[in-house]
Amino acid sequence: MSDGPLIVQSDKTILLEVDHEQATEARHAIAAFAELERAPEHMHSYRLTPLGLWNARAAGLDAEQVLDTLLKYSRFPVPHSLLLDIEETMSRYGRLWLEKDEQHGLVMRTNDYPVLEEVMHAKKIEPLLGPRIDANTVVVHNSERGQLKQLLLKVGWPAEDFAGYVDGQPHPIELDLTDWQLRPYQNLAVENFWAGGSGVVVLPCGAGKTLVGAAAMATSGTTTLILVTNTVSARQWKDELLKRTSLTEDEIGEYSGTVKEVRPVTIATYQVMTKKRGGLYPHLELLDENDWGLIIYDEVHLLPAPIFRMTADLQARRRLGLTATLVREDGREGEVFSLIGPKRYDAPWKDIEAQGYIAPADCVEVRVDLPRDERVAYAMAEDADKYRLCSTSETKTSVVERLVASHAGDQLLVIGQYIDQLDEIGGKLDAPVIKGETPVKERQRLFSAFRAGELHTLVVSKVANFSIDLPEASVAIQVSGSFGSRQEEAQRLGRLLRPKADGRSARFYTVVARDTLDQEYAARRQRFLAEQGYAYTIMDAKDIAAA
Structure with missing residues (x-):
């Protein structure tokens, strides 16, 4: 012992x-x-x-x-x-595997005959299989490769996929290493991904996931489809690829709500890909017609259901998922595992921080008391309304004002879920508010002004949770969130983790209403970061002036 x-x-x-x-x-x-x-x-x-x-x-x-x-x-x-x-x-992992057979095409093999018997008699799996070749081998319909992997995972016999990938259309891409180089962990992430064929790379926000993507593209040397969360993210990817690789403007296309360009490297938004017309997904079909050699899924933990279906059909393409956390609140991590691939590389946040590649961060939970009238309203509210009521307490606005005043001169983000609350805070702070209805050009203008130090404070809704590069931000104040979403908490802290020129720590505040659902959900959101080694200091809002 x-x-x-x-x-x-x-x-x-x-x-x-x-x-x-x-x-x-x-x-x-x-x-x-x-x-x-x-x-x-x-x-x-x-x-x-x-x-x-x-x-x-x-x-x-x-x-x-x-x-x-x-x-x-x-x-x-x-x-x-x-x-x-x-x-x-x-x-159980790997007792079944998929591979290509010269005579029969795609087959599933086993080294354990009863396991194959068991899965072949599963009602949902049987229609996906062709004739039995021998005791340990059965033909698989090519079009069912992804669906089969999903179902095998569900019955507890995950298959290894050795069936390989189509080469895709060749397209030379080289890294331009004139004034930068891949960090050791980025190199390792690309090597692990390539050796495994397809799968997910998990790196903290600010640790250079885009560069891992660029390096994978250079290794592949083929046409590439990149799927991203929004148009701002698409343009950041494009800027980064132009800066870091041999690709030119003419080789990179944007496929979004406003632009429909299909080029050797095409960056498409999840939103446009999942638009329905007449019960069909026309954009999914259009992009599936191209002979991609590599598909990159940015923020892979956010994959919407239609993209899961698309990915089931794209099993012959090499796939790379990039994310800061594989946590999904809907429990669909298994679908990411079976359709994109297993986790190939995962770097603990604190390890990357210790190497100096991301900034250290202090996390502080600031607890406020609801005024008496709000407490009574909260107590009497329907369950469906309780979280919004306590999250948007007016008390939080004055707390935010005091916190902002205590960080005068810092580049600061105020982040929240509810637009009316953010509009009110933006008005009090005389700071611009970026939300869903803010046009892309205006968002880009405000982000640029923030990066240049012309703006010191931005109020942002959940549109800024993902793939927004704001390296200068050193303080964030979270006033409300998506219930108990762990990945949202990680993404919001991630806005602050680019290393600071003066080596300072970042500061991440969460303003929480005491003795309410707000406090309960805050505890749930913090779980992922706690796993990464971040501790939350609890302070009372009354002590801010003295902090």
Whole structure:
């Protein structure tokens, strides 16, 4: 028995003692295969899930390494039944695999005959399969490659995909390394992705995911389709590719609500791709007609349902997903795993911070009391209205004003969910508000003015959650969020993580109404960042002036 920081339990939960001297080391070790569930002050709770273990297996971690980690850091003996369960769960990955056969085309093979029998008799899987070739091999309809992988994951037998990819239309792309170079972790991310064929690279905001994409494109040397969250993001990708690669203006097309250009490198928004007309998705079909050699999914954790369907049809194309967190509140991480590919590279945020590539950050939860009339209104409100009522408390506006005053001269973002609340705060601060209805040109003008230091404060809605590059921002004040969304919290902190010229820490405030749903959802949102090693300091709004 050791004095380790972990308590490993037979119900597949792992408790981590936060104040233990080996806590950080242990957290990094288990992050590769366990998911954080709760993060109170002293004892964090993780859970082992099949998907987490299969992701670890796909990334090259075997059961022995997982078991060694648990045994090394566990304070008490690890339950023997759990050790067996982990070993058996991880062994399920790769007992089925897809590959190309010269005579029969796409086939599924196994080294365990009963497993193939089991999945072949599953009602939903049977129609996707062709004739049986021998005891361990069955033909798979080419068009069903993605759908089959999804269903195999659901029945607990995830298949490895060795069937390869079409080459796609060749198109030479080279990195222009005149005044920059890939960081070691970016190189490793590209190498791991390419060796695995398709999959997801997880890097903190500000750690250069776009450069990983550019390097993957240069390695591929083919036409590339890049899917992004919005038009501003599309134009940032274009600017970055023009600056970092041999690509010219004529080689990069934008495919958005306003522009429809299909070029060797085409950057399309998820929004335009998921527009329906007559029950069909015409833009999905148009882009599927092109012979892409690589498809990049920016912010892959946000994939809308029609893009999942499109991805099921694009299994013969090499696919790269980029994200700061694979967390999805709808639980569809399994679809990302089966249709884009497993996690190929994941760098802990604090590791990248320690190397000096992202800024350190202090997270502060500022708690406010609702005035009596608002407390009564909240108590009497319907459940559906409660969160909005406490999130948009008028008390928060005066708190934001005091926080902004205490950071005079800093580049500062105020971020929220509710437009009327943001409009009111923008008016009080005499700061522009960027929201869904703000035209793209106006957004770009305001972002440029902020980057240049001509504007010190911007008020932004959730349109700025993703893929917005504002390296100068050093302070963010969050006044409301999307309920308990962990990925939103990570993205909002990520706006601040570009290294500061003077080496300062970033400061991330969340203003929370005490004793309400707002406080409950804030705790949920913070879970992902707690897993990455960020601690939230709690302060009372009354103490701001003295802070």
